[in-house]
Every structure is written in structure tokens, then in C-alpha cells.
Amino acid sequence: MKIDAYERFFLILTGITLVIFFGAIGVSAMASAVSLSDPAGRVDPTNFADTPFENPGVRELAPGKYEVVMVAQAWQFTPNEIRVPVGSEVMFRVTSRDVIHGFEIAGVPLNMMVIPGHISAASTTFSTAGEYLIICHEYCGVGHQGMFAKIIVE
Ligand code: CUA
DSSP states (O other): OOOHHHHHHHHHHHHHHHHHHHHHHHHHHHHHHOOOEEEEEEEOOOOOTTSSGSEEEEEEETEEEEEEEEEEEEEEESSSSEOTTTEEEEEEEEESSSSSSEEEETTTTTEEEEEEEEEEEEEEEESSOOOEEEEEOOOOEEEGGEEEEEEOOO
């Protein structure tokens, strides 16, 4: 098959550009330690009976290790305020009762989507004391901008 010299040039250029762009994505994901959270299970959003989401809250799993079970719904997180000691490793397990919400902890590399029927889970360590804001970053209706919760690390 005959390919015109210009066409060949732009095909090669496009290929090189793609390799550079995918390489940049890979390098930046590794440099900023991006990791995708594992699918942590499913739950019926209409019935939390006999699941951890029946009684959301903070549980101590071991010294310095905590689990936070949270329910997102328009337009609040339950629980709304969490207290953990400084240096704690905290595993968040979050689900939604209604629509898709977001779960981002400002200043901490933890950012998830919260999907009804799915359990989103990820953990982080709070090595600095202070107040951390959890914000919903998926548009979820007229009250979206007021959907937040607080983590107090003391
Ligand atoms: Cu929930 Cu936006």
C-alpha cells in the first residue's frame, strides 16, 4: 500500500505524541502515588439492615487503626463529625443512600466517588493534628454546595 510521505510523517508524529502523553500520565500517576481503590463490596441502598451502614460511625480496629463507616445522602454525610487521634490510620467505608456523591478529604490524598449500591473504601494516615474537611465533589442536587463533614485529628 502506498502511503504519501506527508501522511506517513503525520501518522508517525501522532504515534509519538500518544506515547509521550500516555507516558506523562503514567509518570505523574506514579509520582503522586495515585492508586485506585479496590471494589469493597456491594450493599442494598434501600436496606442497610445487618450491614455496617445500619450504624455508621467510628470504630477502633486496633491501637492507632480506625474504621469510619459513613453514609452519604442528599445533602449530608453521617456521621458529620469524626474525631481520631493524631497518627491514626483510618479506613473509610462509604456508600450512598440515593444518588452519586463525592468524597474528598481536603489536604489529604483521598478522593472517591460514592455510588449507591457500592461500597467505596480507602485509607489514609493523619499525621498532623487539625481539622480536615470532607467535601462532596460530585454535583448531587440543589444542596450540593453545603454537603460536607469534618474530621478532627487531636
Ligand atoms: Cu453530594 Cu454533591
